[in-house]
Amino acid sequence: MLDIRDLSAGVDGKEILKGLSLSIKAGEVHALMGPNGSGKSTLAGVLAGRSEYVVTGGGVTFNGADLLEMKPEERARAGVFLAFQYPVEIPGVNSTYFLKAALNECRKARHEEELDAVEFLALVKSKTKLLELDPALLNRPVNEGFSGGEKKRNEIFQMAVLEPKLAILDETDSGLDIDALRIVAGGVNKLRRPDNAALVITHYQRLLNYIVPDFVHVLVNGRIVKSGGKELALELEKRGYDWILEGVAASGKA
Amino acid sequence: MQTHTDKPPQTTANVELLAAALGAFDSAPAGANPPWLKSIREQARARASQLGFPNTRQEEWRFTNMAPLLQLPLHAAAANGRGLSARDIAPFRLFADGPCLVFVDGMFRKDLSALPGNGGALKIGGLRDQLAANPRELETDLARHAACDGNFFTALNTAFFQDGAFIYVPADATAEEPVQLLFLASSGRPGATAHPRNLILAGKRSGLKVVESYASLTDAAHVTNAVTELVLGPEARVEHCRLQNENGRAFHVSTVQAVQAGGSHWISHSIATGARIARNQVQTLLTAEGAEAVLNGLFLGRDEQLIDHHTVVDHAGPRCESHEFFHGILSGRSHGVFNGKIFVRQDAQKTNAKQTNRNLVLSDSASIDTKPQLEIFADDVKCTHGATVGQLDQEALFYLRARGIGADQARRMLIRAFASDVVERITMAPARERLEELLAGRFDGAAI
Numbered sequence: 012m013l014d015i016r017d018l019s020a021g022v023d024g025k026e027i028l029k030g031l032s033l034s035i036k037a038g039e040v041h042a043l044m045g046p047n048g049s050g051k052s053t054l055a056g057v058l059a060g061r062s063e064y065v066v067t068g069g070g071v072t073f074n075g076a077d078l079l080e081m082k083p084e085e086r087a088r089a090g091v092f093l094a095f096q097y098p099v100e101i102p103g104v105n106s107t108y109f110l111k112a113a114l115n116e117c118r119k120a121r122h123e124e125e126l127d128a129v130e131f132l133a134l135v136k137s138k139t140k141l142l143e144l145d146p147a148l149l150n151r152p153v154n155e156g157f158s159g160g161e162k163k164r165n166e167i168f169q170m171a172v173l174e175p176k177l178a179i180l181d182e183t184d185s186g187l188d189i190d191a192l193r194i195v196a197g198g199v200n201k202l203r204r205p206d207n208a209a210l211v212i213t214h215y216q217r218l219l220n221y222i223v224p225d226f227v228h229v230l231v232n233g234r235i236v237k238s239g240g241k242e243l244a245l246e247l248e249k250r251g252y253d254w255i256l257e258g259v260a261a262s263g264k265a
Numbered sequence: 266m267q268t269h270t271d272k273p274p275q276t277t278a279n280v281e282l283l284a285a286a287l288g289a290f291d292s293a294p295a296g297a298n299p300p301w302l303k304s305i306r307e308q309a310r311a312r313a314s315q316l317g318f319p320n321t322r323q324e325e326w327r328f329t330n331m332a333p334l335l336q337l338p339l340h341a342a343a344a345n346g347r348g349l350s351a352r353d354i355a356p357f358r359l360f361a362d363g364p365c366l367v368f369v370d371g372m373f374r375k376d377l378s379a380l381p382g383n384g385g386a387l388k389i390g391g392l393r394d395q396l397a398a399n400p401r402e403l404e405t406d407l408a409r410h411a412a413c414d415g416n417f418f419t420a421l422n423t424a425f426f427q428d429g430a431f432i433y434v435p436a437d438a439t440a441e442e443p444v445q446l447l448f449l450a451s452s453g454r455p456g457a458t459a460h461p462r463n464l465i466l467a468g469k470r471s472g473l474k475v476v477e478s479y480a481s482l483t484d485a486a487h488v489t490n491a492v493t494e495l496v497l498g499p500e501a502r503v504e505h506c507r508l509q510n511e512n513g514r515a516f517h518v519s520t521v522q523a524v525q526a527g528g529s530h531w532i533s534h535s536i537a538t539g540a541r542i543a544r545n546q547v548q549t550l551l552t553a554e555g556a557e558a559v560l561n562g563l564f565l566g567r568d569e570q571l572i573d574h575h576t577v578v579d580h581a582g583p584r585c586e587s588h589e590f591f592h593g594i595l596s597g598r599s600h601g602v603f604n605g606k607i608f609v610r611q612d613a614q615k616t617n618a619k620q621t622n623r624n625l626v627l628s629d630s631a632s633i634d635t636k637p638q639l640e641i642f643a644d645d646v647k648c649t650h651g652a653t654v655g656q657l658d659q660e661a662l663f664y665l666r667a668r669g670i671g672a673d674q675a676r677r678m679l680i681r682a683f684a685s686d687v688v689e690r691i692t693m694a695p696a697r698e699r700l701e702e703l704l705a706g707r708f709d710g711a712a713i
């Protein structure tokens with residue numbers, strides 16, 4: 012589904028991703044871990060189409076198409092979804108209105124009928140239940156005045172409504188209390204299907220107890236330096252990153 | 266765009282020229298110009314001569330160069346628009362039913378207007394007719410409130426106005442439906458000038474909603490110089506919306522002056538989207554205890570437009586409140602000007618005055634000059650003001666796009682969001698909807 016080959020990217024002159032490769036197939040969940048500042052959010056941003064990042068090498072294909080050639084909205088319509096690490100507040104834009112517009116754009120791109128207000132509200136109702144999200148939040152402007160946890164939950168709620176093919180969750184677990192974590196992770200699990208996939212960025216093994224990954228990757232200094240199964244996350248939890256960093260240094264790659 | 270070349274200041278000669286060109290009222294029937302009004306007009310004309318045509322060396326006109334107006338072959342517009350029919354008017358009507366007074370080139374057109382049936386509380390009609398029929402009713406208020414001292418254009422209007430709207434709601438009456446005053450410029454000749462003059466009297470505890478809308482039927486560079494005086498009796502409640510959407514060559518100058526008795530509530534909306542140069546004065550005098558004014562405004566500039574608002578909130582009585590919200594959205598090479606004066610006089614203790622001016626600048630070549638001006642002579646008052654100038658929030662834009670919303674639509678959503686507080690303060694749904702349409706059609710990708 013997603014094929015990242017030798018990707019280098021950065022911001023004006025500063026290289027952040029330094030030849031990163033990663034393949035994600037339909038039905039898989041990949042976890043991406045790594046120290047602060049290693050480039051996890053940058054990767055998510057490059058995949059979602061943030062214009063401040065300049066790609067200096069390599070490429071990305073998504074279901075065969077050149078992802079990097081697409082505008083952010085085209086990527087979204089093609090089924091790429093980024094759950095933001097820091098969702099922005101948008102005063103004056105009503106949540107429901109915004110999400111209906113977004114969904115109908117995605118549906119149009121998939122050659123599906125647009126939903127009318129009644130159908131949309133029915134869908135919203137079922138998805139708010141799934142994520143135990145207070146429907147009253149949706150009468151407010153997008154994320155405005157939402158608590159940290161509400162913002163994160165709202166991201167996954169939007170994902171549930173838009174039903175993307177590839178979900179990129181950037182530290183969705185941070186800021187969630189224990190119950191919310193369980194609910195949000197449960198929601199993500201319920202949305203798992205053989206034809207979609209997820210890239211879960213996290214610092215904590217705890218989330219991966221709920222969303223069990225098929226693969227775990229460790230990103231250090233713009234490169235994936237280690238990949239493994241779900242037990243790699245457990246090991247990181249126990250031992251931290253030092254042993255990996257040492258290994259990298261020893262092999263002379265960092 | 267206005268040129269900043271230093272022209273010699275205009276002299277009295279211009280006023281005499283203007284007088285010759287615009288003084289059509291001299292030929293009006295004597296009945297429409299009673300002696301008291303005649304003397305007010307003569308004073309106003311003398312005042313205009315003294316003041317001279319504004320120039321950018323005057324503080325009040327520093328950012329707004331009106332000189333291009335003088336390049337036009339100015340003439341009184343009054344005789345135009347005879348061939349118009351109700352069908353030409355229909356697209357401009359905001360309220361399907363309800364009173365609508367139509368003015369073409371400044372003159373009341375009863376044949377095109379919808380007047381309320383007899384028996385209603387409202388007295389409403391053309392000012393000229395009212396002057397001819399019942400000048401007494403006007404004597405205490407007409408041209409008594411909008412000061413000519415400092416404003417050349419108000420003086421000019423006072424000297425030369427020919428017609429306009431007269432609305433009177435008696436004490437304890439509430440007008441059931443909003444009233445629309447529709448001002449259309451029909452002349453195809455550049456320089457056609459109208460001086461509409463409106464007087465709105467709201468008696469004690471009365472209620473009224475009015476929309477004044479200004480539009481052009483041609484692309485010609487016409488001139489509107491309008492003055493509206495509103496007199497609110499004790500506890501009267503008036504909502505007044507001004508919707509100016511004239512063509513991009515027009516010049517539009519206006520003064521709205523309210524005078525508020527104790528406990529009255531005035532909400533004013535000044536929506537300015539049209540004209541090449543627009544200068545609007547929105548002013549209120551809070552005369553007695555417990556009066557409240559809300560000055561709401563939205564200006565949308567594009568291309569080379571210059572849109573200027575000068576507001577004056579004059580707190581003369583104690584315990585009055587004023588809330589001022591002006592939002593500007595500027596694209597292309599347009600220029601916005603906002604100047605907000607708040608006076609708190611010595612007796613105006615416990616005043617609560619608030620002013621905000623927020624601006625969204627959508628292009629590198631657009632600009633805004635904003636300035637609060639507070640003069641406070643009482644000690645126990647609460648006055649706040651703030652101005653911001655910003656661009657579209659790129660993070661918000663990316664968020665919307667990352668959910669599948671196209672760039673243009675995302676921009677429109679954010680622009681609409683920026684305007685939303687101001688739009689939502691308008692309680693008259695059709696006026697609000699017209700504004701929404703304007704907003705939606707206004708900032709397509711190319712215009713930003």
Ligand SMILES: Nc1ncnc2c1ncn2[C@@H]1O[C@H](COP(=O)(O)OP(=O)(O)OP(=O)(O)O)[C@@H](O)[C@H]1O
Nearest residue numbers: 022027045046047048049050051052053054063096
């Ligand atoms: N727009 C930007 N401008 C300048 N520097 C940037 C920008 N985006 C990222 N960086 C820098 O690139 C590096 C990687 O940042 P990134 O946000 O991708 O890290 P991360 O792995 O997500 O970290 P965290 O775990 O703290 O979220 C950091 O040093 C960061 O300061």
Ligand SMILES: [Mg+2]
Nearest residue numbers: 051052053096
């Ligand atoms: Mg990050």
